[in-house]
Amino acid sequence: MRNFLAFIAGGLFGAGLLVSGMTDTAKVQGWLDVFGDWDPTLAFVMGGAIVPMAVAWRLTSGRIPLVGGAFPPPPDQKLGRNLVIGSVLFGMGWGLVGLCPGPVVASLGFGNWGHYLFLAAMIVGMILAPGLRSQLDRSARAA
């Protein structure tokens, strides 16, 4: 059941990314490019995605997941430097090519080598991240 639901969720996610145009890097960069020919699509995607998710979060109260276990704990409200630095680095990469982690996976069937190169570099970045995190934490303590 757990694996079946994971496949359905992934399928909906991948289909949504394709249908919405989020696998088209020109649309993503067009949305970020407020000084160019601005493309509003991404705002509709975000808005459309947040509605069912907000309903889902409401439905979690007083219940447990279908497969059992527990729902995620309430969100951590601590902000911190890593959140900001990480989000800025992510945003820079996102703007450079118009891809983020979900859409690159949804694009792997397109047959374009560029997606594989980006994914490989992204995985290397994910491997390097814990090292950078401890580096940043050390410098924060020293300051």
Added chain:
Amino acid sequence: MQADWIWGLIGGLLIGTGGAVYLLGNGRIMGASGIIGGLVDGSGRATALERLIFLAGVVLAPIGILAFTGPAQSHLTGNPVILIAAGLLVGVGTRLANGCTSGHGVCGISRLSLRGIVATVFYIAAGGLTVVLFRHILGII
């Protein structure tokens, strides 16, 4: 082009429904960088199969749709240096921030998570400035 926002809305609803299935069904937050990152650094070893099956769905659903509609437009740059630099930045940044567009953006904002909202403000601002700098000032992308 006129209908782009409608497709955006329909696609967004599909994405959010996927997130709702993952949350209400499996009790998990549908964040792409977290799902991939947990496989990469081993922190998600206990749930590796579930993660891989989710990702298989993400890859296969578009292939299924494209079988009917024909090839998709990706407009992806062919510049390997930019692809590698951007991939590294996305990988490091999303793990450092513990989330990306799906985790912080969709799943975080929808539960009014302060971290999700702050992260989204910063990655959109950084993305916007990057496009302005590299497209309009440097003319590289």
